Amino acid sequence: MIYKKNYFILMLFVLFFANAGNLSATIDTHSLDQRDVTLIYHEPDELAQANVYFLDSTLSGLFQHVQVMELDKLDKSDIAKADIVMIYLPKAIDEEKLSIFEDVSGMVVGIGAGATTLPAFTGWQFNKDIIIDQLDETYLTYPESVVVVEDPEPEQVEVVAEGRRFDKTYQVIVKNEEQGFIGLDSLLADGEEVISRIIFDLLDIEKPSTHPAYIRLEDISPVSDPKLVQEAGNYLLDRGIPVYLATIPVFVDSNSGVQVTLEERPELLKVLQELVDKGAYIISHGYTHSYRYSETGEGFEFWDTELNQPITTVDQHEHPVKLKSVDEFSNLQAYETYIAQFKEIEQEYVEMKLENSVHYLTKIGLAPIAFEAPHYTMSSNGYRVTSNYFSAIFGQIQASDVNWELMVAPMFISRPSVLHGMTLYPETIGYVNDTAYTDPITVMEQRIEEVLEVPGSVLGGFYHPYLGIEYLEEMVRLLEQVPNLEWIDLSQSDNHVKTDLVEVTTSGGDIEVQQLAPFPKEKKNWLNKIEEAPFEFALWVIVVVTALFIGLFTIHLSTLRLRYRKRLFRERA
Amino acid sequence: MADILFHISLTVIWIMLLYHMFLAQGGYRHFKRFEKVIPDWQHKMENMDLPTVNVFIPAHNEDVVIKQTLTAMSRLEYPKDKLKVILICDNCSDQTKEIGDQFAADFPFMKVIETEDEYKGKGKSSALNYALKETNGEFIVVYDADNTPQRKALWYLVMGLVNDPRAAAMVGKFRVINAKNTWLTKFINIETICFQWMAQAGRFHWFKIATIPGTNFAIRRSIMEKLGGWDTKALAEDTELTIRVYNLGYHIRFFPAAITWEQEPETLKVWWKQRTRWARGNQYVVLKFIGRIFSMKQKKIAFDIMYFFFTYFLFFFGVILSNVLFVVNLIFDIQLSIGNVAFVLWIMAFLLFVTEIMITLSIEKNQLTLKNMLYIIFMYFTYSQMWIVLVIYALTLEVKRMIKKEDQVWYKTERF
Numbered sequence: 010m011i012y013k014k015n016y017f018i019l020m021l022f023v024l025f026f027a028n029a030g031n032l033s034a035t036i037d038t039h040s041l042d043q044r045d046v047t048l049i050y051h052e053p054d055e056l057a058q059a060n061v062y063f064l065d066s067t068l069s070g071l072f073q074h075v076q077v078m079e080l081d082k083l084d085k086s087d088i089a090k091a092d093i094v095m096i097y098l099p100k101a102i103d104e105e106k107l108s109i110f111e112d113v114s115g116m117v118v119g120i121g122a123g124a125t126t127l128p129a130f131t132g133w134q135f136n137k138d139i140i141i142d143q144l145d146e147t148y149l150t151y152p153e154s155v156v157v158v159e160d161p162e163p164e165q166v167e168v169v170a171e172g173r174r175f176d177k178t179y180q181v182i183v184k185n186e187e188q189g190f191i192g193l194d195s196l197l198a199d200g201e202e203v204i205s206r207i208i209f210d211l212l213d214i215e216k217p218s219t220h221p222a223y224i225r226l227e228d229i230s231p232v233s234d235p236k237l238v239q240e241a242g243n244y245l246l247d248r249g250i251p252v253y254l255a256t257i258p259v260f261v262d263s264n265s266g267v268q269v270t271l272e273e274r275p276e277l278l279k280v281l282q283e284l285v286d287k288g289a290y291i292i293s294h295g296y297t298h299s300y301r302y303s304e305t306g307e308g309f310e311f312w313d314t315e316l317n318q319p320i321t322t323v324d325q326h327e328h329p330v331k332l333k334s335v336d337e338f339s340n341l342q343a344y345e346t347y348i349a350q351f352k353e354i355e356q357e358y359v360e361m362k363l364e365n366s367v368h369y370l371t372k373i374g375l376a377p378i379a380f381e382a383p384h385y386t387m388s389s390n391g392y393r394v395t396s397n398y399f400s401a402i403f404g405q406i407q408a409s410d411v412n413w414e415l416m417v418a419p420m421f422i423s424r425p426s427v428l429h430g431m432t433l434y435p436e437t438i439g440y441v442n443d444t445a446y447t448d449p450i451t452v453m454e455q456r457i458e459e460v461l462e463v464p465g466s467v468l469g470g471f472y473h474p475y476l477g478i479e480y481l482e483e484m485v486r487l488l489e490q491v492p493n494l495e496w497i498d499l500s501q502s503d504n505h506v507k508t509d510l511v512e513v514t515t516s517g518g519d520i521e522v523q524q525l526a527p528f529p530k531e532k533k534n535w536l537n538k539i540e541e542a543p544f545e546f547a548l549w550v551i552v553v554v555t556a557l558f559i560g561l562f563t564i565h566l567s568t569l570r571l572r573y574r575k576r577l578f579r580e581r582a
Numbered sequence: 583m584a585d586i587l588f589h590i591s592l593t594v595i596w597i598m599l600l601y602h603m604f605l606a607q608g609g610y611r612h613f614k615r616f617e618k619v620i621p622d623w624q625h626k627m628e629n630m631d632l633p634t635v636n637v638f639i640p641a642h643n644e645d646v647v648i649k650q651t652l653t654a655m656s657r658l659e660y661p662k663d664k665l666k667v668i669l670i671c672d673n674c675s676d677q678t679k680e681i682g683d684q685f686a687a688d689f690p691f692m693k694v695i696e697t698e699d700e701y702k703g704k705g706k707s708s709a710l711n712y713a714l715k716e717t718n719g720e721f722i723v724v725y726d727a728d729n730t731p732q733r734k735a736l737w738y739l740v741m742g743l744v745n746d747p748r749a750a751a752m753v754g755k756f757r758v759i760n761a762k763n764t765w766l767t768k769f770i771n772i773e774t775i776c777f778q779w780m781a782q783a784g785r786f787h788w789f790k791i792a793t794i795p796g797t798n799f800a801i802r803r804s805i806m807e808k809l810g811g812w813d814t815k816a817l818a819e820d821t822e823l824t825i826r827v828y829n830l831g832y833h834i835r836f837f838p839a840a841i842t843w844e845q846e847p848e849t850l851k852v853w854w855k856q857r858t859r860w861a862r863g864n865q866y867v868v869l870k871f872i873g874r875i876f877s878m879k880q881k882k883i884a885f886d887i888m889y890f891f892f893t894y895f896l897f898f899f900g901v902i903l904s905n906v907l908f909v910v911n912l913i914f915d916i917q918l919s920i921g922n923v924a925f926v927l928w929i930m931a932f933l934l935f936v937t938e939i940m941i942t943l944s945i946e947k948n949q950l951t952l953k954n955m956l957y958i959i960f961m962y963f964t965y966s967q968m969w970i971v972l973v974i975y976a977l978t979l980e981v982k983r984m985i986k987k988e989d990q991v992w993y994k995t996e997r998f
Contacts, residue, residue, distance in 0.1 A: 555927075569944040
């Protein structure tokens with residue numbers, strides 16, 4: 010009896026630790042820094058806005074309470090209790106506006122040339138004419154102009170990151186008890202890694218000891234090879250690595266508009282269902298992976314790449330028009346009224362696509378537990394709409410509403426305000442790109458090394474199953490070498506996917522799928538096909554008509570042959 | 583872009599193929615029907631005062647063939663007091679006239695005339711107009727100088743006109759006499775059988791129209807006079823006449839009981855010249871009438887004009903486009919999205935081609951043979967494709983002529 014009791018306690022113990030280990034790999038609120046952080050910016054241009062997204066996502070990956078505010082909307086009370094006030098000002102502004110920061114009790118961190126005039130830096134000396142080509146011992150892609158701190162001198166402050174050019178060194182990122190300063194106007198590109206790395210020292214954050222990681226099997230669509238998907242999925246499962254299948258339920262031929270659904274590929278569907286039964290997770294990777302029918306190659310479902318603007322039509326046959334830019338309006342309000350109507354259309358479109366995807370996937374037994382936008386492209390309005398359906402999102406953040414190419418990838422699992430509460434599982438190490446590189450594994454290895462320099466960084470990457478399993482083995486080998494790596498298991502944390510008809514929730518390793526209302530009846534399949542490709546349908550009609558006539562002609566032919574002799578006889582007569 | 587072009591070419595090609603399919607069905611039904619009226623009509627012919635008939639044989643240096651033609655004429659079954667066979671010598675420099683004179687001496691119902699003045703040396707239309715002026719028979723029957731009509735041919739043509747008052751003209755059937763001579767005449771034989779049982783019989787069945795050919799047809803003099811004779815500018819005087827006659831509101835009956843045998847080109851060079859003339863002639867006719875397509879009195883003629891328009895302009899354009907896309911697609915990826923259906927359609931087109939031809943061949947005696955079957959398949963890839971080159975060639979000639987504003991020059995087909 011005593012033996013039994015001990016055994017029971019032992020089991021509890023094991024279970025607890027097994028769970029605890031997994032939990033630490035997800036966004037564990039208890040491990041986040043509990044200090045209050047307020048991030049402030051002012052009238053950002055496109056690039057500055059992207060910087061704000063980056064700072065927001067990085068901070069929200071480290072701190073529990075992060076507030077992001079525009080300077081003009083800031084009230085003294087907003088920063089009164091803040092432990093850290095981070096002010097991002099790449100451009101000089103009216104000093105009067107900065108008087109609000111006069112008696113901040115917490116630490117003030119200034120970023121950019123505009124931040125030099127903050128009250129916190131009264132008495133400091135800056136030099137804005139310095140160009141560096143190394144920052145914190147990292148070579149920059151291009152030499153960059155920075156603001157350096159000349160006074161206080163190195164003895165009086167802690168130099169967090171040094172800039173360097175030739176044999177000269179400069180104080181680019183410094184701190185002391187009450188202040189911190191980052192002498193960069195933009196933190197993107199080379200800066201992202203440096204900032205993610207030094208922010209721990211800058212803000213005295215405890216460095217995590219583990220690296221969360223995931224591998225996504227990407228772009229699984231009805232045209233994927235079932236065997237290769239099965240191989241890749243099983244390989245990961247066998248090694249105890251959580252499997253994430255970024256799945257597109259419908260494939261649209263960009264030329265003909267012909268649609269193929271997963272149900273029309275029973276072999277693949279069976280493979281996916283088996284993988285899910287074994288514990289693989291489905292990520293909704295859009296509905297069709299395309300917006301316009303005219304898009305060639307891989308489409309961008311939630312962004313109009315041809316015009317490089319958000320989605321502006323719900324009907325995909327309608328021709329989208331180029332949106333006017335803000336410069337074409339006399340005032341901001343007129344622009345916002347103009348853009349509001351398009352945001353409504355975009356909302357309708359995104360809702361339709363997400364609901365279609367979630368419903369379709371759920372119906373065929375592949376209930377999704379997270380979302381990933383095709384090519385990570387989506388406007389901030391799109392993210393807002395998506396947050397009504399999903400709580401977890403994979404990939405990177407599109408950091409501009411006018412240019413999809415501006416992407417931000419934080420190093421931590423984070424909840425930037427642009428995602429309206431969704432948790433981002435960032436992709437940080439890319440994918441095995443065998444078309445761009447002759448040795449893609451070495452490229453990935455180097456990338457992993459870079460990312461590993463950031464404490465607690467996520468090693469998030471994806472893999473295309475069509476490459477076969479060899480590269481996947483290599484990729485797994487690289488990741489398994491990393492000490493303190495924790496595979497992210499989404500089902501261990503609380504997530505939900507919710508529409509009016511279904512709700513999928515994850516918690517403590519379980520996935521629960523609830524049908525809230527019946528799915529609407531579908532249009533008959535062949536009617537769909539006509540709509541998708543009317544010309545091809547017409548051609549098939551011709552085939553049928555012609556076949557009927559060929560049949561009729563064959564009958565004529567036989568009658569003619571049967572009566573042939575009789576006819577000849579009559580003619581002779 | 584490639585897709586749109588491909589769609590256009592497929593559409594054009596298949597409008598044509600489906601139309602032919604429709605004609606083939608009509609042709610078959612006409613075959614099942616056309617003989618049924620003969621007993622009644624025969625009865626009427628036997629109990630009436632038969633009309634006077636002029637047979638016109640336009641000839642320009644035809645001494646190679648004219649003897650057998652006139653021999654066949656001498657054997658035509660028709661009361662000789664009602665019949666006048668007229669050999670129209672147009673600018674002859676060989677023995678044609680002398681041979682004709684001998685026959686005229688032997689057979690009182692034959693006569694030789696020579697074109698004069700403005701009629702002379704202008705080609706077939708002009709020669710026919712001259713003869714029209716010089717004669718007065720109620721019906722006019724035209725035979726080319728290389729034709730050997732069967733004995734009853736003329737009888738049937740007249741029978742048709744007498745019994746079918748709504749028909750302005752009666753069109754007989756022609757067969758190839760030298761079908762076995764060369765591979766080319768074998769193809770032409772198959773082609774002519776097909777043309778007659780599909781296009782001629784089919785169009786008569788559905789629209790009561792057939793193209794008046796250059797030979798073996800009868801027409802009422804009253805109609806010819808109303809129309810003011812043949813159009814001397816037309817190289818394809820037959821097509822041109824057809825449209826004008828039909829537009830008067832009459833039928834043109836295809837009556838295959840009247841049979842003639844004619845020579846077809848045995849060499850490619852002669853074929854090429856003859857067909858170039860036809861193609862150019864028909865292009866002229868299409869351009870002449872396409873502008874008035876909706877103002878024509880007979881609305882149904884629009885089908886026929888459109889048919890010619892497709893045959894000589896759109897169809898070959900569609901085929902060329904399709905071929906070009908096919909070749910380009912082999913070399914570059916032009917992202918043609920059309921899938922299996924295009925291949926299935928091609929199979930269907932081929933099967934249609936084969937069955938249609940087989941039906942028409944099996945109507946004729948001894949034509950649906952294994953050899954001919956092989957020829958049909960071979961034809962699809964060779965003879966039929968030559969048509970494309972020919973139409974382009976004819977079109978460039980015709981465009982050149984229109985730019986230079988020249989008159990048409992008649993080319994007389996060489997005989998063998």
